[in-house]
Structure formats: C-alpha cells, structure tokens
Amino acid sequence: xxxxxxxxxxxxxxxxxxxxxxxxxxxxxxxxxxxxxxxxxxxxxxxxxxxxxxxxxxxxxxxxxxxxxxxxxxxxxxxxxxxxxxxxxxxxxxxxxxxxxxxxxxxxxxxxxxxxxxxxxxxxxxxxxxxxxxxxxxxxxxxxxxxxxxxxxxxxxxxxxxxxxxxxxxxxxxxxxxxxxxxxxxxxxxxxxxxxxxxxxxxxxxxxxxxxxxxxxxxxxxxxxxxxxxxxxxxxxxxxxxxxxxxxxxxxxxxxxxxxxxxxxxxxxxxxxxxxxxxxxxxxxxxxxxxxxxxxxxxxxxxxxxxxxxxxxxxxxxxxxxxxxxxxxxxx
Numbered sequence: 001x002x003x004x005x006x007x008x009x010x011x012x013x014x015x016x017x018x019x020x021x022x023x024x025x026x027x028x029x030x031x032x033x034x035x036x037x038x039x040x041x042x043x044x045x046x047x048x049x050x051x052x053x054x055x056x057x058x059x060x061x062x063x064x065x066x067x068x069x070x071x072x073x074x075x076x077x078x079x080x081x082x083x084x085x086x087x088x089x090x091x092x093x094x095x096x097x098x099x100x101x102x103x104x105x106x107x108x109x110x111x112x113x114x115x116x117x118x119x120x121x122x123x124x125x126x127x128x129x130x131x132x133x134x135x136x137x138x139x140x141x142x143x144x145x146x147x148x149x150x151x152x153x154x155x156x157x158x159x160x161x162x163x164x165x166x167x168x169x170x171x172x173x174x175x176x177x178x179x180x181x182x183x184x185x186x187x188x189x190x191x192x193x194x195x196x197x198x199x200x201x202x203x204x205x206x207x208x209x210x211x212x213x214x215x216x217x218x219x220x221x222x223x224x225x226x227x228x229x230x231x232x233x234x235x236x237x238x239x240x241x242x243x244x245x246x247x248x249x250x251x252x253x254x255x256x257x258x259x260x261x262x263x264x265x266x267x268x269x270x271x272x273x274x275x276x277x278x279x280x281x282x283x284x285x286x287x288x289x290x291x292x293x294x295x296x297x298x299x300x301x302x303x304x305x306x307x308x309x310x311x312x313x314x315x316x317x318x319x320x321x322x323x324x325x326x327x328x329x330x331x332x
Contacts, residue, residue: 040332043285043302046079047098048325050294050303055086055100063098065090068321070114070124071310072163079310079319081326082111082124089114089124092326103137106145115163115170121189123170125158132157134172136189150174151185151194160212160223163189171197173210173223184213184221184233197237212253216260224251230263230274243274246281255309255318264318266306271318271329285329294325304329 047063054064067085074080079092080101087108089101101122110127117123121138137145150158160173172185184197208225215221219235228248233239242263253266265272270286288295288303295303307321318329 040330041284041299042330043296043298043304044328044330045294045296045322046096046319046326046328047092048322050325051323053324055083055088057090057099059098060096063090065324065326068324068326069112069307070161071308071319071321071326072114072116073310073312073319074116074120075118075313077312079326080114080116080122081321082114082126084110084112084127087111089122101139103135103145106135106137106147113158113161113172115161117163117189118165118168119189123161123163123189125161125172127157132174134158134161134170134187146190146192148187148192148194159210162213162215162221164215166217171213171215171221173213175209175211177209184210212251214254214256214263216256217258218260220256220260222254222256222260222263224254227251230254230265232260242276243281245279246274253306253308253320255311257311257315264309264311266309266320268305270300270304271306271309271320284331294322296327 047060048065049061052064053066055066056062056064065083065086067083068081069084070082072080077094081090083090087110089103089108089111090098091101092098107129108126109129111124112126114124119138121136123134123136125132125134132150134148135145156174156176158172159175162171164171168188170187170189185194186197187194210223210225211227212224213221221233223231223233225231227250229241230243230248231239232242248267250268251265255264261277263274263276265274271284273282273284284299285302285304286300287305288301292303305323310319316332318331320327
C-alpha cells in the first residue's frame with residue numbers, strides 16, 4: 001500500500017507537469033539561460049527507452065526500466081539504479097551495459113534511495129514488504145547483506161539518503177514531521193546500528209517534513225522541506241533557509257559540488273543550477289511542452305522529467321533518472 005501511494009503521487013505530479021500547470025513558477029525566475037557551446041547542456045539517454053517499461057538487461061536502448069528512482073556512482077564511474085517498481089538494483093557500466101545486481105539473502109521490494117560507498121558497498125532503502133529498511137551489501141564479499149529496520153516509526157519510509165565519503169557515513173531523512181528536536185539518522189555502511197544526528201530547528205516550521213538530503217566535503221548538508229523549500233545544515237548543525245527568493249516546486253533531487261558552492265536541483269519543471277555564491281538560478285534542461293516524448297537535445301530543447309541526480313567526480317556531467325530512462329547532462 002505504501003509503495004502504491006508513493007507511485008501514485010509520483011504519477012499524478014508528472015501529469016501536472018506535463019500539462020504545464022506549474023511551469024511558470026520556475027520558468028519566470030530571475031536566473032538566466034546560458035547559451036550552449038559544443039556539447040554543453042547536451043542531454044543524452046544512456047539506457048532504456050522513454051515510456052517503455054520492463055526489467056530487461058541489455059546495452060543502451062535494449063534495456064528497460066519500470067520506475068528508476070535513486071541513482072548513484074561508484075569510484076569507477078559505474079552507475080547504480082534503484083528501480084522502485086521493478087523491484088531490483090541495476091548497474092550501468094561506462095559503455096551503457098545494464099545488468100541486474102543480485103542481493104543474496106534479500107528480497108528486493110520497492111527500492112528507492114541508493115548510495116555507493118568508497119569500497120563499493122551498495123546501500124539502498126526500500127519500502128519493503130512489511131516495513132521500510134536500509135540494506136548494505138558489498139558485491140563479491142563473503143559477508144551477508146546488512147538489513148536494518150527504520151529506527152523511527154515504521155509508518156514513515158525513508159525519504160532521502162546521502163553518502164559522505166570523507167567520514168564513510170550515510171545520512172538519511174524520513175517523512176516524519178519536524179519536532180522541537182528534529183533528527184536525521186546516520187550509520188556507517190559496515191555497521192548495524194543507527195546513530196541520531198540531532199538538529200536545532202529554530203528556522204524550520206514545526207510540522208515540516210524533510211525529503212532528500214545531499215552532502216559535500218565542507219560538512220554542509222542540503223535538504224528539501226515540503227517539496228518546495230531548501231535548507232542548508234552547517235557542520236555546527238545550524239539549519240538555515242537558502243534560495244528563499246526563488247519559488248521552487250516539487251523538488252525531487254539535489255546534487256552539490258564538492259565544496260557546496262553550486263547546488264544542482266531536479267524538479268518536475270526541469271534541472272536547475274543554483275549558484276550559492278552569486279545567488280543565481282539557471283535552468284539547464286526541462287520538459288519540452290511542445291514535444292513531450294522524452295527526446296534528447298540541448299538544454300531546453302530536450303524533454304526532461306528528472307527524479308534523482310548524481311554528479312560525476314570531475315563535476316562535468318550530471319546523471320539522472322527519468323520516467324523510464326537513465327540519462328546524462330553535459331555541464332562543460
């Protein structure tokens with residue numbers, strides 16, 4: 001039931017985006033569109049076919065996805081996908097070969113968030129058959145997968161996960177409302193038990209819900225509240241609103257640069273670059289209302305409806321999940 005509700009909400013919001021009901025909110029922002037040069041802002045589909053569902057492995061367009069959601073990169077540049085409705089974890093190599101990753105001893109059911117540790121451990125959250133869980137498994141290891149139940153109320157599934165390579169630690173949010181002392185969960189991939197990351201919520205309204213979380217080398221963390229407000233959490237655990245001058249809507253994914261000066265944002269209105277230094281917002285790619293067919297192209301000519309983001313190590317390419325495809329956006 002939880003999985004059905006989440007998928008129904010996603011489908012409904014996409015229909016609204018396709019209809020253009022909320023397009024003006026981000027199209028009319030003060031951020032300016034930069035003209036593309038060469039391959040800059042080129043959107044290319046790496047695997048899958050737009051609006052064709054399935055679980056087939058294969059190369060490029062031979063592969064199929066049902067509802068690819070979470071996305072992560074390993075240190076070699078391989079892409080890992082959590083297909084929430086395909087009930088599987090997929091790996092995409094640099095030459096676009098898609099394979100299904102077996103997780104021994106685990107029934108993969110509704111995986112959504114995913115992160116890959118420095119040593120290759122695959123970490124993913126899932127709705128689960130009975131309650132939300134966080135699973136960690138290192139392919140090729142003799143050790144069994146670590147399965148952890150949600151340490152909070154099992155009625156609240158995990159809503160975001162990020163991996164901090166510097167501290168080898170995962171940070172997770174869930175859909176529980178903010179209380180006087182709001183907590184984010186943290187855990188090291190090789191350990192069973194969660195730690196609590198308590199936050200001051202002076203500048204966050206009670207009843208807000210944090211979804212998605214991203215980390216950077218400075219120790220700053222970025223979260224989304226109620227789908228339309230961005231917050232930064234400092235290493236001192238001070239929560240502050242960012243980008244309040246912009247009107248965000250239906251934010252689904254975040255990807256900061258290494259030192260947190262730029263934050264890439266996915267929403268049902270496209271992909272945006274938020275420069276936190278200059279306080280500017282640029283739309284890099286978005287839904288093509290004239291041709292809503294998932295086409296590739298440059299910038300706003302591409303038809304893009306992104307879920308989650310993953311930034312390459314050299315910060316020159318942004319990878320993202322779309323309705324039934326895995327795609328990339330060349331940044332420079």
